[in-house]
Amino acid sequence: xxxxxxxxxxxEHHSAVRATPEDGTEEIGMELFDWFSCFVVxxxxxxxxxxxxxxxxxxENFSMEQTLYDGDRVIVSNLLYTPSNxxxxxxYAPHERFDAPLVKRVIAVAGQTxxxxxxxxxxxxxxxxxxxxxxxxxxxALVDFSGPMYIPDGYVFVLGDNRxxxxxxxxxxxxxxxxxxxxxxxxxILFPGADEQGNRDWSRIGFVR
Numbered sequence: 102x103x104x105x106x107x108x109x110x111x112x113e114h115h116s117a118v119r120a121t122p123e124d125g126t127e128e129i130g131m132e133l134f135d136w137f138s139c140f141v142v143x144x145x146x147x148x149x150x151x152x153x154x155x156x157x158x159x160x161e162n163f164s165m166e167q168t169l170y171d172g173d174r175v176i177v178s179n180l181l182y183t184p185s186n187x188x189x190x191x192x193y194a195p196h197e198r199f200d201a202p203l204v205k206r207v208i209a210v211a212g213q214t215x216x217x218x219x220x221x222x223x224x225x226x227x228x229x230x231x232x233x234x235x236x237x238x239x240x241x242a243l244v245d246f247s248g249p250m251y252i253p254d255g256y257v258f259v260l261g262d263n264r265x266x267x268x269x270x271x272x273x274x275x276x277x278x279x280x281x282x283x284x285x286x287x288x289x290i291l292f293p294g295a296d297e298q299g300n301r302d303w304s305r306i307g308f309v310r
Contacts, residue, residue: 157291158191158202158284164267165189165204166237168309169287172294175204175309179285184210184257186226189287189309192259196274202284205259205269206235209252216248217271224260235310237263244271255280 160173168189169175177191184190188207193199209215209226216225222239224231242265252258256277261267268275293305 156285158204160204160294161201162267163297164261164263164269165206166263166266166296168206168235168262169204169290170294170296173290173305174292174294175287176289176291177285177287179283182283182286184280184283184286186210186213186231190257190259190278191284191287192278193282193284194275194278195282198274199268203268203275204287205261205267205278207257208260208270209258211252211254211256214249214251215258216250217243217246219243235262238265240264242271245273246271252277257283 156177157174158177160169160171160175163171175191184207186207186209189204190207191202191204194203208224208231213226214228217223217240218225219241222241224233224240240260250258256279258270259275259278260269260271270277287309289308290306293301293303295301
């Protein structure tokens with residue numbers, strides 16, 4: 102009787118030992134699932150905030166290729182927004198030439214000094230060359246720009262990413278952008294437009310850099 106009971110107890114002990122790694126793996130799996138669920142919920146919640154707090158605007162030209170394409174529908178918000186270097190913004194240009202809002206990238210803000218070297222294509226802010234991995238081509242055309250230029254309070258200097266096919270702060274008809282005319286920062290591509298070959302890249306849906 103003792104041996105049988107002892108044997109049963111030993112078997113139960115071994116079963117418990119064998120179950121421990123499986124239980125540990127299950128706990129890790131549940132923890133990872135919880136973290137993933139929290140991430141997905143936070144991501145969806147963030148998008149919903151942008152959708153309902155911001156506004157949807159369609160990009161209507163090729164001046165921001167290859168970051169934004171003609172026909173992209175983007176989410177824009179000005180909630181507690183202060184322009185920063187590198188932001189993509191949508192704004193009104195007061196010149197009658199422009200009958201729709203423009204979309205450009207903030208290169209310099211109030212208190213900074215910008216210059217452009219047409220020989221090298223370098224854009225400098227406060228004497229430091231701006232790292233611009235987003236541009237479609239080099240900044241070799243000055244248009245009406247004469248630098249260096251100091252940015253006064255209440256204004257920002259903007260450039261399009263497609264430097265040869267954009268009207269931006271180099272053009273006197275756009276000039277420095279009055280921050281009161283800024284509709285907001287572009288946060289998210291909701292629906293991708295087509296490129297000039299008519300191709301639509303669905304992987305571009307998401308937050309904009």
